[in-house]
Amino acid sequence: MKVINESLEFSTSGFSDMKDLTSGVSRILSQSRLENGIVTLFVPGSTGGVTTIEFEPGLQKDFPELMEKLIPQKKSYHHDATWGDDNGFSHLRASLIGPSLTIPFSHSRLTLGTWQQIVFVDFDNRSRSRTLTLQFMGE
């Protein structure tokens, strides 16, 4: 059994920008030479989240629209009154979707479905450079 700490770096444009990280995670899994185990993806920050989705153009519009419906950007939040950075909506969306995703792999392949991709969603209100923590544990 081994533990391997890795990361992925990428740029995002904020406002529920979705990045498909599936090939990046798969590539690092191949390089690790691990066959069976889990990879834990973790967002080290409070304005981004990870989940899975069928990464096609329709859902890339639907998911941000859902976030806007559930947690509108323009509503007044206590966070904004405190800090003045106007991204209270970003923090709430991130806490709702969650910062962590654990995916098993077997025979050196992620156990994803055919039409299922790993996505990072940047909920912040500006473009950013992001680093996602990846930790592989297995044999």
Added chain:
Amino acid sequence: MKVINESLEFSTSGFSDMKDLTSGVSRILSQSRLENGIVTLFVPGSTGGVTTIEFEPGLQKDFPELMEKLIPQKKSYHHDATWGDDNGFSHLRASLIGPSLTIPFSHSRLTLGTWQQIVFVDFDNRSRSRTLTLQFMGE
């Protein structure tokens, strides 16, 4: 430390149909002879989710009604315009609830509460045969 790849197969009727998988997961844990570790449940698909709930008849109605309130089936989604399969709501519900659940076990027992059950929720718009990935890691 060992890694054991398993799965559970079952039929679902869609439209937020909830399946209690607690006894199935516990049975496979017993067969594994592992004592301490984690089990990762993962949905290999983009229209189902896993969480826990008190699996009683009232909440089996309340949870689907909540999904319908937050992400209505009949709303027009970009996904449906692209693919014509009318299950945009299914994909969004699945991304919101999430495809992965990690549960520790100790002394060969899942650390669930007394009134807490593991549920798979099928958000698709038709009946399906489902396979849930289970991976046990422990000693």
Added chain:
Amino acid sequence: MKVINESLEFSTSGFSDMKDLTSGVSRILSQSRLENGIVTLFVPGSTGGVTTIEFEPGLQKDFPELMEKLIPQKKSYHHDATWGDDNGFSHLRASLIGPSLTIPFSHSRLTLGTWQQIVFVDFDNRSRSRTLTLQFMGE
């Protein structure tokens, strides 16, 4: 590789009361002497959840208000008709946020962001004593 079962105990006041558990989890990680691995936090109950948030006074009001908007306390739920304990909203909020959170650590430190804290949210409708399951796995 080792597996270490631990727990955290604390009191909560219900109604989306949020507890910052970051220092408690970090302390137990230090005592474990593990350097690389994951900690899985798990709520053994069906009326609490775990996520991360920037734990500042504004968001400590915003998050409960979001829960009240998405899943109002005073709405009539089937669960309450069955059991009469009036906490249907608590169960639904817990299933939405989820009972499980997996966080990698490396060099004996949690991979959290600077402004990101681990929070337990008690969604029940009364004060309670809570025990959160922590399981460390690593080397």
